[in-house]
Amino acid sequence: MAIRASNVTLTLGAKDAPVQILRGVDLSVLYGSSIALLGPSGSGKSSLMAVLAGLEQATSGTVEVAGMDFGAMNEDELARARRGRIGVVLQAFHLLPTMTALENVAIPMELAGMSDAFQDAERELNVVGLGHRVDHYPSQLSGGEQQRVAIARAMAAMPKIIFADEPTGNLDSETGAGIIDLLFTRRAELNATLLIITHDPELAKRCDRIVTMQNGVIVEQTA
Amino acid sequence: MIRLWAIAWHIARRDLSVRIRGLRLLAICLFLGVATLAAIGSLTAGIATELSNRGQSLLGGDVEVETAQRMASAEELSAFRSMGQLSETVRLCAMAIGGPDKDSLLAELKAIDNAYPFYGTLTLSDGLTVKAPAKGQIYIGPTLSERLNIRAGGTVRFGEATFTVAGIIGKEPDRLGEGFTLGPVAIISLASLPDTKLIQPGSLFQAKYRIKLPRSADPAATVKAIESRFPSAGFEITDRSNGAPGTRRFIERMGQFLTLVGLAALVIAGIGVGNGVGSYLESKRTSIATLKVTGADSAMIFRIFMIQIMAVAAIAIWAGLMTGSIAPQAIGLVIGDLLPVPAGFSIYPVPLLVSAVYGVLIAVAFALPPLARARTIPAAGLFRAVSDIKARADKRSMIGITAAIAAIIALAISTAREPLFSAGFIAAAFTLLLILTAIAYALRWVAMRLPRPKRPLLRLALANLHRPGAQTQALVVALGLGLTLFTTLATIQTSINNETRPKRPRTRP
Numbered sequence: 001m002a003i004r005a006s007n008v009t010l011t012l013g014a015k016d017a018p019v020q021i022l023r024g025v026d027l028s029v030l031y032g033s034s035i036a037l038l039g040p041s042g043s044g045k046s047s048l049m050a051v052l053a054g055l056e057q058a059t060s061g062t063v064e065v066a067g068m069d070f071g072a073m074n075e076d077e078l079a080r081a082r083r084g085r086i087g088v089v090l091q092a093f094h095l096l097p098t099m100t101a102l103e104n105v106a107i108p109m110e111l112a113g114m115s116d117a118f119q120d121a122e123r124e125l126n127v128v129g130l131g132h133r134v135d136h137y138p139s140q141l142s143g144g145e146q147q148r149v150a151i152a153r154a155m156a157a158m159p160k161i162i163f164a165d166e167p168t169g170n171l172d173s174e175t176g177a178g179i180i181d182l183l184f185t186r187r188a189e190l191n192a193t194l195l196i197i198t199h200d201p202e203l204a205k206r207c208d209r210i211v212t213m214q215n216g217v218i219v220e221q222t223a
Numbered sequence: 224m225i226r227l228w229a230i231a232w233h234i235a236r237r238d239l240s241v242r243i244r245g246l247r248l249l250a251i252c253l254f255l256g257v258a259t260l261a262a263i264g265s266l267t268a269g270i271a272t273e274l275s276n277r278g279q280s281l282l283g284g285d286v287e288v289e290t291a292q293r294m295a296s297a298e299e300l301s302a303f304r305s306m307g308q309l310s311e312t313v314r315l316c317a318m319a320i321g322g323p324d325k326d327s328l329l330a331e332l333k334a335i336d337n338a339y340p341f342y343g344t345l346t347l348s349d350g351l352t353v354k355a356p357a358k359g360q361i362y363i364g365p366t367l368s369e370r371l372n373i374r375a376g377g378t379v380r381f382g383e384a385t386f387t388v389a390g391i392i393g394k395e396p397d398r399l400g401e402g403f404t405l406g407p408v409a410i411i412s413l414a415s416l417p418d419t420k421l422i423q424p425g426s427l428f429q430a431k432y433r434i435k436l437p438r439s440a441d442p443a444a445t446v447k448a449i450e451s452r453f454p455s456a457g458f459e460i461t462d463r464s465n466g467a468p469g470t471r472r473f474i475e476r477m478g479q480f481l482t483l484v485g486l487a488a489l490v491i492a493g494i495g496v497g498n499g500v501g502s503y504l505e506s507k508r509t510s511i512a513t514l515k516v517t518g519a520d521s522a523m524i525f526r527i528f529m530i531q532i533m534a535v536a537a538i539a540i541w542a543g544l545m546t547g548s549i550a551p552q553a554i555g556l557v558i559g560d561l562l563p564v565p566a567g568f569s570i571y572p573v574p575l576l577v578s579a580v581y582g583v584l585i586a587v588a589f590a591l592p593p594l595a596r597a598r599t600i601p602a603a604g605l606f607r608a609v610s611d612i613k614a615r616a617d618k619r620s621m622i623g624i625t626a627a628i629a630a631i632i633a634l635a636i637s638t639a640r641e642p643l644f645s646a647g648f649i650a651a652a653f654t655l656l657l658i659l660t661a662i663a664y665a666l667r668w669v670a671m672r673l674p675r676p677k678r679p680l681l682r683l684a685l686a687n688l689h690r691p692g693a694q695t696q697a698l699v700v701a702l703g704l705g706l707t708l709f710t711t712l713a714t715i716q717t718s719i720n721n722e723t724r725p726k727r728p729r730t731r732p
Contacts, residue, residue: 055516055602075601076520083518094513098238108517110230153517 001064002161002193003029003052008061010047010216021047023216024061031160034187034194036204039213045197046165048213052195053088053163054078066160083112087154087162087192089183091169093146095138095153101125101145102134105152112157124156125149128182144175148182155186162187164196168203180206231526238510239531246535248499249586253539254546256489257582261547262554263485264574267478269551272569274399274474278463280343283397284310284433285442288449289459294430302452306445308435310338311413315428316405317421319363321379322371329406330367332381334416341435343396345410353390355412361386364395366407379409382419386411400461479640480715483648486635487708489581490652493589494701498694500532501593508600515602525598532594536586543582544575577638581631588627595620655707656700663699670695 010022022044029035037045050056051063054070055078063070066085070078082088087108095104102121109117125134128148138146147167154162164183168176180203187194196207204210212220279285288295288303294313295303303309312335319330335355339345344352348365356362361379368391373379377388395401395408411419422428436445442462449460504511511524519527548570595617632649639645670688688695 050603053516075515076522079515079518079520079602082516088516090516094509094516096238096510096513098510103237107234107514110233111514111518111523113226113230 001028002031002033002066003027003195004062004064005048005052006062008048008051008058008063010044010051010056011059021216022051022058025213025216025218027052027211027218029193029195031193032191033209034184034196034207036207036210037195037197037213038199038201038204038210043213044216045213047216049163049165049195049197053086054082055088083108084114084157085159085161087157087159089147089150089154089162089164089167091166093138093143093150093170095146095149097138100135100137101130101141101149101152104138104149105156108153109157114157120156121152124152127155127186128152142175143171144179147171147175147179151179151183151186155190155192158190159192161193162195164194166197166199168198168200227523228526228530231523232530234514235527235530235534238527239534246499246503246532249496249503249532249590250535250539252492252495252499253536253582253586254543256485256492256585257540257543257578258546258550259488260482260485260578260581261544261575262550263478263481263547264578265548265571266551266554267474267481268571268574269569270474271478272571275464277343280340280396281400282433282461282463283312283339283343283400283431284341285436285440285463286434286445286449287400287461288432288434289461290430290432290457291459292425292427292429295432299453299456300432302449303432303434306434306448307437307440308338308341310341310433310435311336312339312431312433313413313416313422313428314401314431315421315426317381317419319367319371319379319381319406319409321377322373324372326371328367328370330364330381331401331404331406331408332419332421333401333408333410334413335410336413339433340396341433344394345392345396346394347390348393349390350393351390356389356410356415358412358415359384359386359418360389360411360415362390362392362410363388364392364407364409367409370407381409381411382421384415384418384420386415475640479644482638483635483645484708484712486581486631487648487652487704489585491701491704491708493585494697494704496586497589497593498697500590501596504528504593504597507597508604511597511600512602512604515600521598524600525594528594528597529590532586532590533583536583536590540579540582540586544579547578548575577634580634584627584631584634588624588631591620591624591627652704655704659700659703660696662703663696666699667693667695 005025005027008022008025008027009020011018011020013019025044025048027048037049039045047056051058051070052065054065054073057075057078058071061071065081068081070081073081095101096107099107102118102125105121105124106117109120114120122131122134125131128151130145130148130152133141133145138149141149147170151167154164162183167183168179171179183194183196184206194207196203198204208223210220210222211218212222274281285307288299300309312333314331314333316329317332318327319332320327335345337355339355345354345362346352347362353362361381363373363379367379368374368388371379373388375388375390378385379388380386392408392410395410398408416422434445436442442464446460446462449458507528511528514524514527515521598617635649636642636645667689670685673685676682676685687693
């Protein structure tokens with residue numbers, strides 16, 4: 001099992017004004033499958049993804065990802081656990097503005113101690129169609145190109161699990177469609193597990209399973 | 224561990240854009256602080272070295288024996304002559320009377336023999352090198368010439384003798400070694416002194432016996448020999464290694480005081496360093512969260528930004544040291560006449576090293592708190608607004624901060640000429656920091672409890688004093704320290720001025 005979440009809760013905010021974000025989420029995801037997370041804004045989709053990607057620690061419940069007990073790890077251990085295993089693609093791209101496309105893609109592999117980080121990064125940029133833009137800075141790239149770099153960054157280390165939070169949210173529909181095609185193609189090539197947050201029902205239909213959330217709980221799961 | 228630092232170095236180097244604005248403040252603060260310390264240290268060392276190098280000419284010999292209110296006895300003179308060549312001078316305060324209006328002025332009358340000076344030259348204002356004036360003649364200092372309106376060829380009276388001015392003194396080689404004088408100098412020959420009838424029983428005068436030793440002789444051993452042979456003679460004996468002890472003491476004390484002032488300025492600069500690093504890391508908040516998402520743990524974040532901060536600090540410190548090291552020459556060009564001796568052109572490694580260490584320690588001590596906060600920035604910050612303004616430094620960072628502060632104190636005390644004075648200065652500075660911090664807390668506390676003004680601008684201003692992340696504390700501490708430093712300097716300058724200003728009664732005969 002790639003992901004196993006059991007009775008996960010997440011409460012944020014000050015002690016005197018706590019906000020319950022997740023209210024007991026149960027979710028299991030098989031290796032190599034793709035899951036679409038649907039739901040209105042504030043339903044807890046991004047928070048659930050953050051917990052499953054080890055970016056946020058659950059308040060209670062069990063989270064097992066790639067055979068590791070995320071609940072027993074602190075933030076630093078979670079960061080190390082992500083290296084080479086988990087790729088994350090975010091809506092706002094979040095590339096490092098002071099680094100070129102090539103350097104941005106190489107970062108996760110460098111952190112993972114991989115010796116061929118730059119060669120692999122260049123290969124991945126070629127795969128996403130940006131072989132001619134390796135030395136460009138994010139500010140010199142279009143939104144679509146930036147998201148391609150972000151996908152290359154998430155995929156270059158060949159992770160087993162990929163999380164994507166509304167990857168087309170900041171793009172026009174045509175560019176977005178290209179990005180989604182790229183994401184699904186690369187996932188298939190890597191045989192990676194994909195968990196994608198989207199508001200687009202058509203995009204959700206391309207996934208093996210659709211999980212719908214509301215008020216911090218999963219209200220529907222369809223295959 | 225080396226591999227981790229290597230990875231951090233590669234990432235830090237690439238991320239360290241030349242356009243980084245936040246670290247400019249760090250660089251400027253460190254540059255100014257280190258340059259000030261290096262300049263003070265280099266100037267003090269330069270003058271002290273020059274005083275040592277010129278020890279013989281400042282002293283007028285290799286060994287000087289001074290007696291007060293008496294001349295040396297025949298036995299003493301014989302002993303001095305057995306050690307080397309001997310030169311004899313007598314110094315006393317006397318009233319000079321002369322000029323067209325027969326004005327009078329208290330002057331320093333110095334009688335010299337023909338052996339004077341053993342080292343250096345006695346030069347007149349026209350550039351002529353001279354020995355002792357002939358009997359009945361006198362050389363007078365420019366101040367005396369100006370005040371009494373006497374030129375060469377004029378006459379001036381000391382006691383019961385009237386002298387013809389044979390020249391205006393341009394350079395008196397042992398001027399600094401003579402120490403403090405009450406008036407401008409006038410030089411006559413030793414043979415003319417009895418004519419003045421100023422040396423009477425009870426007269427206040429000093430006789431100085433300068434001995435020029437053979438090359439092989441050890442001045443320190445000669446001093447010991449004189450002390451042991453005449454243990455109760457009341458001699459004040461100096462050798463060439465300390466030609467102008469009063470000036471040296473003054474320079475060293477002033478240097479130490481200025482170093483502490485510079486250190487206080489560097490501490491204020493440190494607050495700038497902390498703010499600069501803090502704002503830089505705040506601007507990197509998203510990048511830090513992104514790095515964490517891609518697998519960087521907090522230790523890696525610390526390494527990456529520590530490398531960047533120390534790289535910029537190293538460049539700033541290096542530039543500060545370069546500037547400080549040439550300061551003695553620059554100061555010499557601008558205010559060379561005010562210095563007791565021109566500082567020698569040389570690089571003085573010790574003050575530069577001390578300044579560099581201070582710079583590094585200040586950078587570490589003040590950069591660590593914001594760095595410690597930065598390593599706690601969560602990866603989840605990319606998903607939602609995360610406020611960790613109250614995040615405290617972790618244990619290891621606290622140990623680092625404490626160690627850096629302890630090292631600054633240890634360095635300040637261990638390199639001080641008077642450790643107790645330095646310790647007192649540091650204790651006062653810490654007390655001041657505590658007081659200012661307490662004032663800042665009180666200000667926030669009061670601002671929080673004041674009723675909200677109706678005017679939006681006032682309401683915003685008041686809220687900015689106590690809102691989370693308000694800079695009230697940093698501002699109060701920086702302004703308070705800066706103001707205290709300026710007040711301290713002004714007070715000391717006023718004190719020195721009051722001490723050195725001639726004290727004249729309102730009415731005088």
